[in-house]
Amino acid sequence: MxxxxxxxxxxxxxxxxxxxxxxxxxxxxxxxxxxxxxxxxxxxxxxxxxxxxxxxxLITGSYLINSLVGVLLRLRKDLVAITADIQQMFYCFVSIPAVATYRLRKAAQSGEETYGSDVLDFVNRTFYVDDGLMSLPTASETIDLMKRTQETLMKEGNLRLHKIASNNQDVMNAFSQDDIASHLKDIDLGVSEAPMQRSLGLYWNLQNDSFTYRVS
Incomplete structure (x- = not known):
């Protein structure tokens, strides 16, 4: 409490x-x-x-959540993939999915002029509730867009984007340990055996960049 x-x-x-x-x-x-x-x-x-x-x-509001399949497909589109999570975003009220998604998109929209339209596109198209997933051709592009998205959401919405995971070590090294997913801190993808990263119900092997499933 x-x-x-x-x-x-x-x-x-x-x-x-x-x-x-x-x-x-x-x-x-x-x-x-x-x-x-x-x-x-x-x-x-x-x-x-x-x-x-x-x-x-409570009024549930409009259904604003992106297609799960679409978000996962966009994560596989380019070579360098990254995932992140909005801290303490989701609560147990029927109205929250619509309210929280609107708030997230409004923050990106408010910062579009300063931080770029690609940040708005990332938030609008590749977030699934509080999980952001995207892929870009290079590590530098990925780092740049994720950092600008972090700045936008914090400044415009007081929303912290953290728990970062990527299949690229240069991307992981570009962020502070406080922003990295807790089970991946101090992990070197080229040397250490990284634990599986869970992403929207799937298990993502960061080292060979593959999705796996666990059936019980």
């Missing part, structure tokens, strides 16, 4: 006046099977009181 307050995602509610109504949003913890030492707080907006939940009265 303290982390939620520290990130300004919640604040202490004032005391209720006599006769004033309030709504209580339940919260529970979820553990990821691959991260057993970390707990993620989830707001249960589907919890019902008197047969009504918060999600029941």
């Amino acid at each position: 303290q982390k939620i307050f520290d990130n300004n995602h919640a604040e202490i509610a004032p005391a209720l006046s006599d006769g004033e109504e309030s709504w209580y949003l339940p919260i529970f913890g979820v553990y990821h099977p691959k991260k057993p030492t970390q707990i993620r707080a989830v707001f249960d907006s589907s919890a019902k009181y008197d047969n009504t939940s918060l999600n029941d009265v």
